[in-house]
Amino acid sequence: MHIVEPEAIVPTAATPGNVARKRMLSRWGEPLFLADWMRVLMIHFEVDVEQLRRAVPYQLDLHDGRAFVTLVAFSMENMRPRVGGRFGAWLFKPIATHEFLNVRTYVKHNGESGIHFLTEWLSNRLAVALGPRTFGLPYRHGFINYTHDWEAGRVCGRVTDSATRMEFSYRADLEIGAPFTPCERGSLDEWLMERYVAFNCVCGRKRFFRIWHPPWPQCRADVSLKDISLIEQDWPWFRDAHLAGANFSPGIRNVWMGRPFNI
Template sequence: MRDPKWPWVARQQWENLLFLHWPVQVEELRPYVPSPFNIETYNGRAWISIVPFRASWNGFRGMPGKLPFSDFLEINVRTYVNFYGEPGVYFLSLDTDSRLAAAGARSAFSLPYLKAEITLEETGDGLFYESRRTEKAARDAYFSVYIKHIASQEIDMEKGSLTEWLTERYCLWTLKGDKILKGPISHSPWRLKKAEAEWSMNGMTSFQSGRDISDKPIIQYCKEKMVGFHPFEKYGIADVSFNELWHPGSE
C-alpha cells in the first residue's frame, strides 16, 4: 500500500458498522467493474460486501467540533480490486439518507451515491437497519438487517486471513469520466466482532444472475471507528466501458 501523497483533510466517525460478506463469481462481477481495475480474489473467489453504518463527527482538519447537520446513514455495496497491484475497494452503489452527501460525492468524484430513506433503530435487544432507495433515476432497491447478537470477543486479525483481506483496505478506486482516481483513507486496524443477524433485500445485488444473493454471509460488527480522508489522487486516463448499476435506465 502506497502512502497518501497529502495529509488527511477531513474526518468522519463510523458507528454501528456491519459487514455482510459473500463470495461471488468473477465473471458475473466483471461487467460492472471498470476494466482498469483488477478484481481481486481470495482462494479463487471474488467477494461482495454490504456495509450499513452511521457517519458522524464529519469535519475538516483543524476543526474543534463537527459540521452541523452532517450526520447521515449509509449502506454501501462494494467489491475488492487493485490497480497496478495496489489493493482497494470499488463501490457498486452507495445509498444514503443525506441528499447533500449523495449530490456532492456524485458530482465531485463520480461515486455512485443514491438517495434513500434509511432508518437505524437501537433497542435493548439489538440494532435494526432498513433502507428503501428513493432516487428516481435508479433502480428500486430495499435492504434490511436486524443485528440480534454481537460476540463479546474480538476477531483475531491474523495476517493473510480472509477477514484481514476484506477489511484492511486503505483506498477506494473510481472513475470520473475517463480519469482514474484513488481516494486514500487512514485509520487504525479494525476491531471487529462476529455477529448474528437476520436480513432481507431486493435489488441490492440483483446483477448476480438476475437475482439477489441468498446465501448465508459472513457477518462482522464494529461499534465505532474514526477515519481520515486524504485528497483524491489522479492515476491516468482510461478507455473503458462498463455497466453502471446506478445509472438512469439501467435494468
C-alpha cells in the first residue's frame, strides 16, 4: 500500500479539499494519523431547524435555510500514526480496524464550516473508551453488521445499540457498473460530503480536529430504511425527518487525521 505523504500532493484550485489541506499543514506535526475509510454509505436527512438547533452546541450550517443530518456507515481500516512505521502500526493494532455509524450534522465555528457528531456507534470497545477522552467524540458501543458489496450492487447493514438493543437497519441499491466520480462543484452533494473539520463536545468540553483526503469518489444510492429506532431513542423528532438522498463510495485510503485541539 502506498502511503500518501503531506508533501506528495500539490493543490491546484481553491476547492474545499485544497483549502482544508492548507489549513491542516499550517500546524506543525500534522497530520497525526493515517487511516483507510472504506465502503462508505452516507444517508442524508432533512430535519427541522429548530429541533436540531436545540441539540447542537454550535451554530448550524444551513443549506438554503435547510438543516441536514447524515448517517455515515463505513469501515475504518489500518489506522496508524503517520510516523513510526511498523512499530507505530503495531501499537495501534487493537483499535486500527472496526466499523462505525456516525450521526453527524453541519455546523460553523469562527466562520469555518464543518461537522458535529451527535453520536457515533463503534464495534470496538477499546476505541469507545478512548474516543471521548482524546478527541471529545461521543462514542457508544454497538453491534455492527455491514454487507457493503458494492461490486454486486448490494449494500445493507444493521447497527444495534449494545445497551438498549435499539436498531438502525437499511438497504441501499446501486446501479451496477455506475462510475464513482467526485461531486459536482457547488452541488448539495458536495456541500454534504466534502467536510474537513469536526467540532466536538463531550461533557461541555469543546474540541476540534481536522482531516484531509482527495474528493470522495461516489455515486448516488437508493436507500430503503427498515428500522430507525436507534436514532429516535435520543431524538424523537427524527421520526419527522425527510430522507433527502444517499451517496456511496468504495472508500479512500490514507485519509489524514489531525490531532485534537481545545476550543
